[in-house]
């Protein structure tokens with residue numbers, strides 16, 4: 001099964017691309033890291049307890065009051081993600097420390113949940129699955145993907161779409177969220193395929209259709225049959241390919257370092 005690592009900065013169109021890939025004629029399973037990150041911090045989970053223990057005493061209104069809680073639970077009040085986002089996204093040293101702590105709590109749980117969904121997609125016999133992960137390169141999850149697909153927009157379109165979608169964010173909030181991610185230029189250097197999404201959704205659908213066709217054509221029936229029936233070959237190919245991906249990523253990191 002081909003793992004397609006889908007990434008991009010905030011509001012560049014990952015969910016829109018995911019929707020295209022999930023619907024006819026592609027019908028691919030989508031493993032959405034944002035959705036999983038929300039699920040693993042619900043009341044009663046270990047990540048919830050760790051976040052409350054670390055942030056609640058210094059973050060007013062971190063937890064919803066019972067009458068405002070959008071997802072009431074018998075395990076306790078939900079975390080107000082808007083409030084937590086305001087606490088951790090930003091350029092100050094305190095923000096950097098906070099996001100590190102939050103990532104350290106949430107990311108291992110998300111990775112475990114992702115692995116479970118990948119196995120489920122594979123058992124269901126899909127030819128490919130999409131890992132929709134905003135922090136694919138930052139978390140080095142690209143190493144596990146057969147191909148990485150970056151969705152990009154120009155900065156002006158990105159801010160305009162972000163503010164139109166998330167009306168509660170101010171222009172300053174938007175800039176802070178964008179600033180807490182790797183730059184688009186760097187992501188472009190790390191991605192295998194780049195799709196530019198400054199145009200219409202219809203134009204995006206055509207681009208994605210071309211990308212899927214290329215991926216399908218690249219999968220020879222002979223190797224697919226050998227991999228499906230001969231486990232030692234499958235194991236050897238996976239190890240070989242992981243090593244290749246790791247080396248490719250190292251080369252790209254070195255190039256980026258040289259370019260400063």
Ligand SMILES: CC(C)(COP(=O)(O)OP(=O)(O)OC[C@H]1O[C@@H](n2cnc3c(N)ncnc32)[C@H](O)[C@@H]1O)[C@@H](O)C(=O)NCCC(=O)NCCS
Nearest residue numbers: 009010033034037081082084085102103106110134180181
């Ligand atoms: C801070 C939180 C509570 C804010 O929740 P909120 O619902 O307001 O935003 P949401 O989760 O939908 O994220 C929107 C976008 O923000 C960006 N973003 C989210 N987390 C991070 C992060 N740790 N670093 C940089 N950008 C991030 C991504 O582009 C994401 O698509 C939430 O984003 C979170 O728990 N983040 C830490 C976990 C994480 O890294 N999630 C990203 C996928 S693993």
Ligand SMILES: Nc1ncnc2c1ncn2[C@@H]1O[C@H](COP(=O)(O)OP(=O)(O)OP(=O)(O)O)[C@@H](O)[C@H]1O
Nearest residue numbers: 009010011012013014015016161165197199200201
């Ligand atoms: N080509 C397009 N034309 C017009 N609007 C678009 C286009 N692509 C995406 N949008 C809109 O831009 C907003 C951001 O897109 P989307 O939610 O897909 O981005 P995202 O990368 O998944 O965001 P996030 O990082 O926050 O999860 C949405 O409101 C979406 O409907």
